[in-house]
Amino acid sequence: MSGEVKHEWPLFEVFVRAKRGLNHVHVGSLRAADHEMALHHARDLYTRRNEGVSIWVVKSDDVVASGPDDKDAFFAPSGDKAYRHPTYYAIPESVPHI
Amino acid sequence: MSEQVFEATIAKDQRIEPRDWMPDGYRKTMIRQIAQHAHSEIIGMQPEGAWITRAPSLRRKAILLAKVQDEAGHGLYLYSAAETLGADRGDLTRRLIEGRQKYSSIFNYPTLTFADVGVIGWLVDGAAICNQVPLCRSSFGPYARAMIRICKEESFHQRQGYELLMTMMRGTQAQRDMVQDAVNRWWWPSLMMFGPPDAESPNTAQSMAWKIKRHTNDELRQRFVDMSVPQADALGITLPDADLRWNADREHYDFGEIDWSELKRVISGDGPMNQERIANRRRADEEGAWVREAAAAHAAKKQAVPA
Numbered sequence: 001m002s003g004e005v006k007h008e009w010p011l012f013e014v015f016v017r018a019k020r021g022l023n024h025v026h027v028g029s030l031r032a033a034d035h036e037m038a039l040h041h042a043r044d045l046y047t048r049r050n051e052g053v054s055i056w057v058v059k060s061d062d063v064v065a066s067g068p069d070d071k072d073a074f075f076a077p078s079g080d081k082a083y084r085h086p087t088y089y090a091i092p093e094s095v096p097h098i
Numbered sequence: 099m100s101e102q103v104f105e106a107t108i109a110k111d112q113r114i115e116p117r118d119w120m121p122d123g124y125r126k127t128m129i130r131q132i133a134q135h136a137h138s139e140i141i142g143m144q145p146e147g148a149w150i151t152r153a154p155s156l157r158r159k160a161i162l163l164a165k166v167q168d169e170a171g172h173g174l175y176l177y178s179a180a181e182t183l184g185a186d187r188g189d190l191t192r193r194l195i196e197g198r199q200k201y202s203s204i205f206n207y208p209t210l211t212f213a214d215v216g217v218i219g220w221l222v223d224g225a226a227i228c229n230q231v232p233l234c235r236s237s238f239g240p241y242a243r244a245m246i247r248i249c250k251e252e253s254f255h256q257r258q259g260y261e262l263l264m265t266m267m268r269g270t271q272a273q274r275d276m277v278q279d280a281v282n283r284w285w286w287p288s289l290m291m292f293g294p295p296d297a298e299s300p301n302t303a304q305s306m307a308w309k310i311k312r313h314t315n316d317e318l319r320q321r322f323v324d325m326s327v328p329q330a331d332a333l334g335i336t337l338p339d340a341d342l343r344w345n346a347d348r349e350h351y352d353f354g355e356i357d358w359s360e361l362k363r364v365i366s367g368d369g370p371m372n373q374e375r376i377a378n379r380r381r382a383d384e385e386g387a388w389v390r391e392a393a394a395a396h397a398a399k400k401q402a403v404p405a
Contacts, residue, residue: 008188009394011181028244029178031187033393034400045171048164049251068118 011060012038014045016052024056032057108309113239116182124308127301128238129185130199131310136176137194137201141375143169145209146218154212161258162215168255172248179240195380203361204291206369213266213273213280219259221281221288221326227252228322229292232312260329267334274334281330282338289353290361292319298358323351 009031015024027046032038038057047055066074082088091098100119107114114120147166153159177187193199204222209215230252233245266273293299293315305311313321323342330337341354363369 008186009390009397027247028175028240029181030174033390034397037393037397045174048167048171065117068115 009033009037012042012057013060013063014038014042015056015058016042016046017054018052020053024054027051029060035059108237111235111309113242114237115239123304124310125183127305127308127310128241129180129183132176132180132183132238132241133185133190133193134200134202136173136180136190137199138205139169139173139176141194141201141205141379143173144375144378145205145207145371146215148209149212149215152212153215158262165219165255165258168251172251175244175247176241179238179244182240191379191383195376195383197367197376200365202291203364203369204287205375206364206371207283207287208371210283211276211280213263213276214284216259216262216266216277217280217284219255219257220263220329221259221284222291223252223255223259224326224329225288225291225322227256228318228325232318235309235312237309260333263333263335277333278335281335285338286356286360287364289319289322289356290364292316292322294358294361295356320350323353327351 010033011029012032012035013029014027016027017024030038030041030045032041035057039055042055042057046052078084101121104114104118104120104124107118114124143166146162146169150159150162150166153162177190180190181187190199194201204225209218227249230245230249234242234249236242236245263277266277296302296314296316299315302311302314306314327337327342339354341352343352345352364372367373
């Protein structure tokens with residue numbers, strides 16, 4: 001990166017709810033000076049064709065994410081807990097509605 | 099270990115995500131390709147943007163405005179994808195302005211008449227779609243997702259162009275001549291959009307192995323020719339290639355030799371519009387600087403004094 005003064009605005013992550021009843025889904029990021037501008041830019045950039053009914057913007061710096069290296073520590077334990085799944089339990093065919 | 103995970107992910111046809119380990123070469127290639135693509139969208143606003151004030155009707159003006167706005171959007175989706183790899187979009191813009199990064203050679207040709215707007219939609223965006231549809235399965239997740247969004251919007255671009263040309267072909271002889279003239283000028287540069295022939299494309303093998311690219315330049319070029327010929331017939335124009343004919347053995351159209359020296363010339367900066375395109379981009383960046391600084395100052399002030 002060059003040493004000169006950076007005039008870039010901070011990065012924001014954008015989440016759009018496609019329609020009522022669905023989750024907000026991450027769609028990408030953009031640069032804006034503040035939250036209000038980020039919201040306006042998100043509308044112009046990510047919802048030009050009725051893609052959404054609601055937008056969230058979050059400063060990228062504020063997102064704390066698990067890393068790929070955390071994968072085992074975070075997610076491996078659920079792999080050996082098969083008893084959390086309904087298919088773990090054998091029920092005779094003759095028993096209805098279960 | 100990390101390299102094995104990377105290779106296994108590619109082999110299983112799964113996506114690489116920004117925080118995954120990846121070889122330096124993969125990261126560099128991805129940043130270069132995404133940046134070049136983003137620059138093409140942004141520079142690509144200029145040839146058609148030049149006709150917004152001169153569009154022949156309010157309907158055509160609204161369509162053209164929406165299309166050029168889409169190109170801006172596509173550029174921004176792509177800069178956003180490049181930033182997930184640690185690139186900085188301000189830095190990428192500087193590289194473009196200083197000629198250190200490239201954009202598609204096609205945007206270095208002038209738009210002389212309104213028929214050019216139609217032909218760009220039909221042929222240039224048509225070629226772009228041929229290139230971009232396989233990129234929706236590119237191995238880098240953020241790029242593939244941006245391409246899905248872009249391809250959906252690109253279909254409007256091609257259809258509005260073809261419809262514009264059909265309308266002109268139903269008009270006067272002068273209008274039909276205008277369409278033919280535009281096709282004559284844009285056909286060969288459109289074929290060049292797919293890049294050098296496979297034999298002279300040294301990066302293709304590595305990009306295919308990494309599944310960044312899914313088809314070779316020549317495969318995509320052939321697909322584009324095969325798609326375009328019947329569309330040209332339906333339109334009632336002639337493609338400017340005496341060697342263009344159906345080859346029943348290959349089940350493809352044969353076509354004439356491309357003037358690769360022209361592509362080399364235009365890529366290296368000596369096309370008809372290279373200087374003007376970059377000068378405009380530089381001017382927009384410089385004249386917009388005070389707006390970016392003022393917005394940043396305003397945001398800083400607001401943060402210092404909570405409402």
